[in-house]
Amino acid sequence: MIKDYNDLKWDAIQRMEEVERCLFWQGSLGRTELALRLRMSNPQTTAILKQYQQLNPGKIGLNNSSKRYEVNDSVKNLFYTPSLSDLDSHSDTFEIDSYAMSAPSRRTPMDVVRNVARTIYQNKSIDIFYHSHNEPNGKRRRITPHTFVTTTRRTHIRAWCHESKGFRDFIVGRISETGTQSEPGQTLMSDEAWHTLLILKLKPNPKLDSAQKKLIEMDFEVQEGVREIKVKQALLWYYFELYNLWPEHQIQDPKHQPVILGNIDIMAFLNKVPTKK
Amino acid sequence: MIKDYNDLKWDAIQRMEEVERCLFWQGSLGRTELALRLRMSNPQTTAILKQYQQLNPGKIGLNNSSKRYEVNDSVKNLFYTPSLSDLDSHSDTFEIDSYAMSAPSRRTPMDVVRNVARTIYQNKSIDIFYHSHNEPNGKRRRITPHTFVTTTRRTHIRAWCHESKGFRDFIVGRISETGTQSEPGQTLMSDEAWHTLLILKLKPNPKLDSAQKKLIEMDFEVQEGVREIKVKQALLWYYFELYNLWPEHQIQDPKHQPVILGNIDIMAFLNKVPTKK
DNA sequence: CAAAACAGTTAAATTTTTTAACTGTTAATG
DNA sequence: CATTAACAGTTAAAAAATTTAACTGTTTTG
Numbered sequence: 118m119i120k121d122y123n124d125l126k127w128d129a130i131q132r133m134e135e136v137e138r139c140l141f142w143q144g145s146l147g148r149t150e151l152a153l154r155l156r157m158s159n160p161q162t163t164a165i166l167k168q169y170q171q172l173n174p175g176k177i178g179l180n181n182s183s184k185r186y187e188v189n190d191s192v193k194n195l196f197y198t199p200s201l202s203d204l205d206s207h208s209d210t211f212e213i214d215s216y217a218m219s220a221p222s223r224r225t226p227m228d229v230v231r232n233v234a235r236t237i238y239q240n241k242s243i244d245i246f247y248h249s250h251n252e253p254n255g256k257r258r259r260i261t262p263h264t265f266v267t268t269t270r271r272t273h274i275r276a277w278c279h280e281s282k283g284f285r286d287f288i289v290g291r292i293s294e295t296g297t298q299s300e301p302g303q304t305l306m307s308d309e310a311w312h313t314l315l316i317l318k319l320k321p322n323p324k325l326d327s328a329q330k331k332l333i334e335m336d337f338e339v340q341e342g343v344r345e346i347k348v349k350q351a352l353l354w355y356y357f358e359l360y361n362l363w364p365e366h367q368i369q370d371p372k373h374q375p376v377i378l379g380n381i382d383i384m385a386f387l388n389k390v391p392t393k394k
Numbered sequence: 395m396i397k398d399y400n401d402l403k404w405d406a407i408q409r410m411e412e413v414e415r416c417l418f419w420q421g422s423l424g425r426t427e428l429a430l431r432l433r434m435s436n437p438q439t440t441a442i443l444k445q446y447q448q449l450n451p452g453k454i455g456l457n458n459s460s461k462r463y464e465v466n467d468s469v470k471n472l473f474y475t476p477s478l479s480d481l482d483s484h485s486d487t488f489e490i491d492s493y494a495m496s497a498p499s500r501r502t503p504m505d506v507v508r509n510v511a512r513t514i515y516q517n518k519s520i521d522i523f524y525h526s527h528n529e530p531n532g533k534r535r536r537i538t539p540h541t542f543v544t545t546t547r548r549t550h551i552r553a554w555c556h557e558s559k560g561f562r563d564f565i566v567g568r569i570s571e572t573g574t575q576s577e578p579g580q581t582l583m584s585d586e587a588w589h590t591l592l593i594l595k596l597k598p599n600p601k602l603d604s605a606q607k608k609l610i611e612m613d614f615e616v617q618e619g620v621r622e623i624k625v626k627q628a629l630l631w632y633y634f635e636l637y638n639l640w641p642e643h644q645i646q647d648p649k650h651q652p653v654i655l656g657n658i659d660i661m662a663f664l665n666k667v668p669t670k671k
Numbered sequence: 672c673a674a675a676a677c678a679g680t681t682a683a684a685t686t687t688t689t690t691a692a693c694t695g696t697t698a699a700t701g
Numbered sequence: 702c703a704t705t706a707a708c709a710g711t712t713a714a715a716a717a718a719t720t721t722a723a724c725t726g727t728t729t730t731g
Contacts, residue, residue, distance in 0.1 A: 126688095127433045128405045144512040148678055156404045158720050163679060181728065184677045190508070199504055201542065201549055202479040204511070213514045214541035214582070216552075218629055220636060221596075221614045221621060222652075223546070227476055231467070234481070235421040237490045253609040264491035265478065269500070269546060272478055275493075290613055305491065319498075332530040336567055337498045344498060352495055359497060361650075373638075375499075403719095425709055435689050440710060458697065461708045 122172060122195065129168075130196060136169055137197035140177065140188040142204065142211050147185045154210070223271045224290045232295040233262050233274055240304070242279065244296030247287060255293060260285075263305040268355045275311060275351065277303040284308045284351070310351040315386055317356055318379030319344040322371040333375045343379050350386050357387070399449060399472060406445075407473060413446055414474035417454065417465040419481065419488050424462045431487070500548045501567045509572040510539050510551055517581070519556065521573030524564060532570060537562075540582040545632045552588060552628065554580040561585045561628070587628040592663055594633055595656025596621040599648040610652045620656050627663050634664070 125133070132155060139146045139154070152162040166186065170177060176192040179185070201215070208215040236243040242261040248254070260276035267273075272289045279302050305311070320343055321330040337344045348356055357363060362378045378384075402410070409432060416423045416431070429439040443463065447454060453469040456462070478492070485492040513520040519538040525531070537553035544550075549566045556579050582588070597620055598607040614621045625633055634640060639655045655661075 127431070128408070131405070131408045141508060142511050143515050149676090154404070159678085160680075160721090161719055164719090166678095179678075181678095184728070190505075199508070200483075201502060201507065201544060203483075204542065205544070206477075206480075211511075211515065213511050215544070216541050217544045218546060218632060218636075219623070220546050221623060222637075224613075224615060225478060228467075230478065231418060231421075231476070234419050234488075234490050238420050238488065248609055248612055250606070250609065253605040264493050265481065266493050266495065267478060267482070268495045269497050288613075291609070293612070328530040329527070332525055332527065332568070335525055335570075336501075336565075338501060346496070346498060355495060359495075360499075426707090436709085437690090437711075438688055441688090443709095456709075458709095461697070 132165060133169060133172070134196040136165070137194045138199075138203070138207065139211075140186075141194070141197060141199045142207075142213060145180070145183065145185040145187045146177075150185075222290075225272045226290065226292075229289055229292045229295055230265075230272070233289075233292075234265070236298055237262050237264075239298065240301055241298040242277075242301050243298050245287070245292045246294035246296075248291045248293060257296075259299070259302075260287065261302040261304065262287075263308065264311075266352065268352070269359050270355070275308065277301075277308070284310060286351070308351070311349055313350040313386075315348050315350050315353060315383055316380070317346045317348045317353070317383060319346065319360065319376040320379045322374055322377050324371045325375070329371075337376060344376070353383070353386055409442060410446060410449070411473040413442070414471045415476075415480070415484065416488075417463075418471070418474060418476045419484075419490060422457070422460065422462040422464045423454075427462075499567075502549045503567065503569075506566055506569045506572055507542075507549075510566075510569075511542070513575055514539050514541075516575065517578055518575040519554075519578050520575050522564070522569045523571040523573075525568045525570060534573075536576070536579075537564065538579040538581065539564075540585065541588070543629065545629070546636050547632070552585065554578075554585070561587060563628070585628070588626055590627040592625050592627050592630060592660055593657070594623045594625045594630070594660060596623065596637065596653040597656045599651055599654050601648045602652070606648075614653060621653070630660070630663055 135154065136146065136151065139151070148159065148162050148166060151157075151166070152159055155162065155165070157165070166177075173192065173195045176189055176194075177186040178189065180187045204211070204213065204215050205217060233243065242259050244257060244259050246255050247258050249256070259279035260274070261279070262274045262276035264275040265272060266275055266286065273286045274289060274292075275284065275286055277283075278285045284303070319337060319339070321333040321337075321339065325333060333339070346356070360376055361374045362376075364378065364381065364384075412431065413423065413428065416428070425436065425439050425443060428434075428443070429436055432439065432442070434442070443454075450469065450472045453466055453471075454463040455466065457464045481488070481490065481492050482494060510520065519536050521534060521536050523532050524535050526533070536556035537551070538556070539551045539553035541552040542549060543552055543563065550563045551566060551569075552561065552563055554560075555562045561580070596614060596616070598610040598614075598616065602610060610616070623633070637653055638651045639653075641655065641658065641661075
């Protein structure tokens with residue numbers, strides 16, 4: 118009768134995930150509440166909760182006083198990995214408000230995303246009309262995309278550019294049109310700057326006093342004065358942009374530049390492969 | 395036999411959502427593929443696809459040549475709302491790579507998130523140990539949180555602060571401990587700065603040449619020279635931070651400040667209510 | 672102390688899903 | 702150019718999941 122995690126069918130896994138989702142955000146879950154959420158009858162809901170208890174013993178227990186199942190956070194989740202973006206998409210069903218600041222500079226036209234995604238899925242290339250810094254009015258290009266890259270500022274597409282014969286990043290919001298698909302160029306495998314990992318070292322800005330430094334060390338999880346981050350060479354430029362790391366900006370107010378570059382030599386990699394300058 | 399959207403049970407809705415998810419990202423979906431994804435038998439999978447066709451006529455059609463169902467993008471989705479964060483959480487099952495840049499300054503300890511979420515859910519207040527700019531070593535406070543706010547830089551909690559007797563923003567990553575819950579203070583309703591909407595006006599940086607301006611206008615969806623954004627007064631500061639809008643920074647390279655403030659008078663609201671300075 | 676609000680239970684009826692053995696179509700293969 | 706492989710689609714009986722309807726038991730509330 119006790120089933121293994123792997124014996125469950127897809128439907129059952131979805132339900133178990135929903136159970137854990139409720140438990141994580143609410144801390145407790147009533148049977149009637151679950152029956153309403155899953156639109157199921159009471160006997161079946163009871164069965165599901167029993168099944169959950171067998172699969173993940175000790176995670177939940179009925180509190181006779183509140184008449185609700187209460188969660189034991191020291192037992193790990195089996196089905197649900199919590200994240201804030203998940204709260205965003207489910208906050209309407211919980212009574213927990215969640216608000217994402219809208220930022221127009223990051224607009225991501227979903228029809229472009231869709232057509233590029235399908236190009237990746239089919240291992241093809243695609244015609245795009247792209248507005249770059251050098252050609253703001255736009256130019257037709259053919260690219261073989263391999264990965265969507267979400268930086269803190271915008272969404273990019275990492276792709277082989279058939280025009281410039283190299284791997285480049287394309288900002289999704291600057292693609293105004295997508296065209297027909299055709300045979301691919303170079304693929305993920307040969308994107309060296311993508312596969313090269315560098316160590317980026319960050320230090321608190323020395324202009325901060327020691328108490329403020331501690332705060333920054335907390336924010337950045339600094340260990341022994343330096344925070345080391347493994348960074349794809351292809352994305353190095355965006356880390357400079359994010360943390361405002363260019364040495365010529367170090368004159369700035371440390372409020373706008375809480376960390377500075379710990380290994381200047383890494384800047385050599387910024388231009389080595391023409392990623393984006 | 396033809397069922398209405400509302401007649402479907404929870405399980406069925408989840409499945410339909412999965413069907414639309416596959417269709418959106420892949421553009422096509424095979425019956426055998428769907429059977430594997432849903433871990434269902436072939437006859438049942440056929441039934442589900444038929445049911446989908448009845449619910450959303452014209453959305454999919456079998457291509458006899460590829461022997462796969464192909465999507466008609468001009469017919470709207472009924473169950474699935476696409477987003478890039480959704481691709482992130484499902485990209486392992488599609489052959490579409492997706493990579494999110496890690497940014498240590500945004501760390502969000504999920505145990506803190508969890509305990510605060512449950513406090514909101516239960517309409518209570520909670521003790522936290524908070525490291526602010528003025529008190530980097532941390533101080534115990536009691537807050538009544540009402541909303542999670544995701545800005546482009548980090549996750550905040552909007553809350554009534556029992557110590558300073560006002561609504562404040564707390565950076566999740568700067569909460570080092572959460573304590574016991576108790577009775578709430580002021581709630582969402584009385585947070586004026588949260589409910590006050592302002593119009594923020596953005597213009598392309600005049601130092602840009604006209605071609606570059608066009609590009610920025612595309613990025614920001616500028617209409618007739620100005621982009622207007624409705625902004626909660628409580629979040630105004632973060633827009634200044636995001637777009638680097640402080641007038642004293644206007645000397646900067648327009649690469650780092652693509653847009654400037656269109657309505658200087660709005661700055662009065664930055665300090666009016668002590669949100670964060 | 673009675674009522675309300677829950678969780679939990681049972682057994683028969685109903686619905687969904689699987690199993691196993693089929694047909695039909697298209698593209699690729701020798 | 703016939704054969705095969707790879708798919709979608711079908712059927713009917715068997716099995717499994719779910720609902721319905723009528724219950725019991727416990728704790729808090731008024």
